[in-house]
Structures are given as structure tokens and as C-alpha cells.
Amino acid sequence: MKTIMIQKFLKKIKEAGSVKNLILHTSFALMATSGVSYMLGLVRDKIFANKFGAGADLDVYNASFTIPDLFLSVFATAALSAAFVPIFVKIREGSNERAMGYAAKVLSFILVALFCAIVVYALAVPFFADLLVPGFSAEQKAQYILLVRLMLLSPLFFTVSNTIGGILISTKDFLWYGLSPVFYNIGIIFGATVLVEIFGLPGLVLGTLTGGILHMGVRLATARKRGFRFRFDFGVDENLKQTVKLMLPAILPLALWQVLLNWFVRLASQLPEGSVTVYNFSRNFQSALVSLVGISIALAAFSELSTLAAEGRIAEFRAVVKKKAIFVFGFTALAAVALAVVAKLMISVLLGGGEFGAEAVNLTALMLAVYCISIPFESLMYLLAKAHYALKNTLRPSLIYAGAIMVIIGLSAVLVNYIGIFAIPVSFAVGLAGQIVVLGFSLRKLMKN
Numbered sequence: 001m002k003t004i005m006i007q008k009f010l011k012k013i014k015e016a017g018s019v020k021n022l023i024l025h026t027s028f029a030l031m032a033t034s035g036v037s038y039m040l041g042l043v044r045d046k047i048f049a050n051k052f053g054a055g056a057d058l059d060v061y062n063a064s065f066t067i068p069d070l071f072l073s074v075f076a077t078a079a080l081s082a083a084f085v086p087i088f089v090k091i092r093e094g095s096n097e098r099a100m101g102y103a104a105k106v107l108s109f110i111l112v113a114l115f116c117a118i119v120v121y122a123l124a125v126p127f128f129a130d131l132l133v134p135g136f137s138a139e140q141k142a143q144y145i146l147l148v149r150l151m152l153l154s155p156l157f158f159t160v161s162n163t164i165g166g167i168l169i170s171t172k173d174f175l176w177y178g179l180s181p182v183f184y185n186i187g188i189i190f191g192a193t194v195l196v197e198i199f200g201l202p203g204l205v206l207g208t209l210t211g212g213i214l215h216m217g218v219r220l221a222t223a224r225k226r227g228f229r230f231r232f233d234f235g236v237d238e239n240l241k242q243t244v245k246l247m248l249p250a251i252l253p254l255a256l257w258q259v260l261l262n263w264f265v266r267l268a269s270q271l272p273e274g275s276v277t278v279y280n281f282s283r284n285f286q287s288a289l290v291s292l293v294g295i296s297i298a299l300a301a302f303s304e305l306s307t308l309a310a311e312g313r314i315a316e317f318r319a320v321v322k323k324k325a326i327f328v329f330g331f332t333a334l335a336a337v338a339l340a341v342v343a344k345l346m347i348s349v350l351l352g353g354g355e356f357g358a359e360a361v362n363l364t365a366l367m368l369a370v371y372c373i374s375i376p377f378e379s380l381m382y383l384l385a386k387a388h389y390a391l392k393n394t395l396r397p398s399l400i401y402a403g404a405i406m407v408i409i410g411l412s413a414v415l416v417n418y419i420g421i422f423a424i425p426v427s428f429a430v431g432l433a434g435q436i437v438v439l440g441f442s443l444r445k446l447m448k449n
Helices: 001-014 021-026 027-053 056-064 066-094 096-127 138-151 156-168 176-201 202-224 238-269 275-310 312-342 342-352 358-390 393-449
Strands: none
Touching: 001 027, 021 066, 021 312, 027 056, 027 066, 027 156, 027 176, 027 275, 027 342, 056 238, 056 275, 066 096, 066 138, 066 156, 066 238, 066 275, 066 358, 096 138, 096 238, 156 176, 156 202, 156 275, 176 275, 238 275, 238 393, 275 312, 275 342, 275 358, 275 393, 312 342, 312 358, 342 358, 358 393
16 A cells, blocks of 8 residues: 555656655645645634534634625635636736736735725624524624624735735645645634633634734745735726626626525524534535645646637647546545544544533534535536636636525525524535536537537
């Protein structure tokens, strides 16, 4: 077994060209740093579980993320995931300086729009609390409003960081791109162990904001070496127009994704106390495999697929998508089965103890086992979506994504009356399974054309 692993590692080095290139510029770097990040994430969750248990405080903290994440998705992620990398790669082929100027221009418009939206919502959040977390008590809602207002600063840091991340993906600086979540988790752990003792529950948010600043700083340092210098630039050119054209269809599914997460929190807030926390912990474990394999490979492949599409090498494009799709789905399906089998033991060891008792362990483990069904579907979804984006088609995956989310919301609304909190993972798996089938047919048609 050891001999086979060594042979595979040596093969990867040969394919990469050198050990340095393997560590810095391949999907191996993303998978390795994702692994470190999720190990720290386990430490973070262990601290949360032991200190707070599956109770009201952690429910409020987890719920406070959803609206700031919605702002980040609508104002930044749509542009960066769908439009930024293909356009940046094309400009950079002619001039690195012009490409960096394009990045600064995109960031200028997004930051201004985002800042205005944040200010408006920070003032209006008390009017939305009853709608978003109807099951919370009056005291919980007051805490929720305070934490949301603090957390609204985080999209500003992540907008800068994710824009810079688009540059690092294009330049294949995957190690530094992947290290930023590691530092993000370090910031949260600092908040949970130090700041919370000083400021109470808001200390968790302050730790999260500290992690956001670290997340941004790691990427900025690397991007500066590549020639990036930020300056506000509000000039409109053809590249910016094309960015807007490509990002508009992508806003809908990303906004609906955050609506879905808000919906899940809303459902959980009306169930017994601690349900939001149980949902969040199980989702964290489920998303670990998705990020380690599905998202890492999709991000690493995006630059390659964008280049192949731009050069019209569709046969090679098709071969890359097929090879990576088989690996992603097969590997994550096997890993999901293994995770479901060891779910109870793993939750007991990693989260159990302190305020997180046997009942919370059992419920979280069962929730995770059901959530495992969705792992291969969600992992493959990211690759198929990136393949569409590389072909500069954002409308199709956006409409398909939107349809899947509406199915999930409708199905969970019905199932919650029969299976309670398990309506969340069951409906999620069903919706994603349908989504990847339609995405596959759509991509085949696009490649034929």
C-alpha cells in the first residue's frame, strides 16, 4: 500500500514538473490546504460544541451569517465565479498590467455597491428579524440583530479577498489561494477562545472578522508580487460590460442559494432549541468532502478549461471534463459511504463532551449520515458549472440552479411536517441529483455546438 502511494506521489511530481510546482501550482495544493483548513475547522467546532453545546447562543451565531453571505454572493461571488477568471485570463495573455487594472476596476464597482447595501440593511435589519428567525425568543432576536450588524463588515473583506483569489486562480498560485481559509479558521478560533471571554457572544463575531482580515491579507501579499495594485477606477470599457453581461445571470442562483440557506435556518429555528446548531455542524462535516475534492478540482480545472475554450480546443475540453467528472463522483461517493458509517463515532470523538451531550451527538450524527447522500452530487455540480462558465455561458447553469433550489425549498417545506429537521438533507440531495443530470445534458449540447 505504501509503495503504491509513493508511486502515485512520484507520478504527480513528474506530471507537475517539480516538487515546487506540485506544491504551489496544482490541485494538490488546494486539496492539501483544504485539508489543513478543515482540520482547524474541526478544532473550531469542537471548541464551539464544548463551550456552547447545541443551544441558543450558537443558534444565534450561526444564523447571523446568512444575510452577510447573501450580500457577498450577490455583489461579489457572481462576478468572480462566472465572469472574472475567463476575462482576466484573456486580458493577461496580452498584458499583465492591463489585467491587473481590470481587476482593480471590477473591485472598485463591487465595493461601492456593496458598501451602500450594507449600510441600508444594517439600519433595516430589526424589521426583518421576525421573518428570518421566527422561532427565536425576543432576547435571541436582539442578539441576532447585533451580531448581524457586526457580521455585515465581513463581506467587504471577503470581496477584496475573493477578487484577489480570482487573480491567484488565473496565475495558478493555488497554495496561497488555499492558505487563506486556514488563517480564517485561526481567527475564528482566537475569537472562540480569547475574545468571547472578554466580549461575550459578540467576541465570536469579532474573531470571525479577524479571520476575514487574515484571509484577505494572505492573498493580497501574493497578488502584489504578481503586479496587483489597487486604485479606485470607475471607467467603463468593453471588458467591464462583458463582466456585467456574464455576471447578471449568475446572480440569480447565488442569491437563491443564500435564500435556501436562510430558509434552512428559518426551518430549524422553529424546531427544538439547538436545531440550527445541529444543522450547521452536520453541514460543516458534509461540506468538508465537497471542498476537499469537488471544489478543489473544479477551481484548479477552471483556468485550464477557460484556456481550452478560448482556443477552441473542444475535444480536449471534453476529455478534461469527462476525466475529472468520473474521478470526482466516484471518489466522493465512496468517501460519503465511509463518512456515513463512521458518523456517530466521529461526532462523538470530535464534538462530544462539555455542553454537547449524548442526545446532541446522536442527532448530529444521524443528520450527517443523511447529508452524506448529497456529497457526490454537490461535488460534481461545481465542476459542471465551472465548465459552463469556461464556455462563457452563465445563463443555462443559472436557470438550472434556480430550478433545483426551488425544488429543494418546496420539498423541504412539505417534508418538515413528517421528518422534522431531516427534511433539510433529504430535499437537498434530491434537488442536487436532478440538477447534475440537467447540467450534464446542457454541457453536452454546448460542446456539440
